[in-house]
């Protein structure tokens with residue numbers, strides 16, 4: 607039995623195969639519409655979500671499976687004090703695979719130690735978001751043709767943004783070497799992660815404060831929102847909340863084939879009129895999340911293209 611708690615749980619070959627399978631499903635979804643017949647996904651969201659929860663639900667339903675679960679833990683027996691371990695043990699009798707999001711870092715890892723069925727981490731605190739990484743990589747492959755070899759700028763809240771933490775490490779594993787880190791001083795990428803990227807993967811990181819300094823050089827702009835829910839006090843959030851806004855003016859000098867990504871939700875870091883620019887692919891990115899999650903569920907359940915024998 608496999609779990610997906612962090613991207614390192616899968617080899618690079620497995621990740622690229624998931625991306626390629628997701629692209630095949632995207633091209634011919636009808637070929638996969640019955641592969642999860644009789645299977646059940648438990649979707650347990652202890653923290654709010656639109657894309658992760660509903661793209662997983664949609665992914666399972668598009669493969670003929672069913673979905674149970676909650677989007678608000680207060681409607682479950684967690685509210686009565688039940689432990690995560692007990693909840694997970696019980697769900698193993700009711701479902702075949704679990705996707706869970708939790709505000710506490712490490713909660714999905716803990717859950718995997720008590721689970722009789724595969725656990726997928728749908729985001730744990732400011733730590734990891736491995737299925738967003740799969741979503742990001744399938745989007746990059748769809749629009750740029752390859753996963754690696756691009757110059758990437760990550761912009762916004764690099765301290766708390768779990769999507770950045772999972773993606774930058776995975777891109778480095780794939781051999782991407784040039785990253786710009788665009789953020790205010792207070793929201794820089796954690797030092798331990800920077801050290802790992804440089805020491806283990808030999809990447810070149812350049813920290814800058816203004817997007818204008820790098821916009822002409824990049825192939826991918828990965829925007830993130832300031833993660834209000836991770837701040838310890840409101841004043842710090844208010845000081846930083848409008849640090850960045852991508853506007854049509856700011857991307858005027860960008861490459862014509864640069865792509866603008868964002869895991870969403872957007873708050874105010876990308877102006878709405880940028881949506882009409884052909885380089886903006888963040889809604890297609892949300893769309894691709896369904897197909898790569900279909901591939902992931904199939905892999906963990908060993909059905910369809912991942913059936914044994």
Ligand code: CP
Pocket residue numbers: 654655656657658659729738869870871
């Ligand atoms: N990208 C992402 O995780 O979005 P949700 O919080 O809506 O799931």
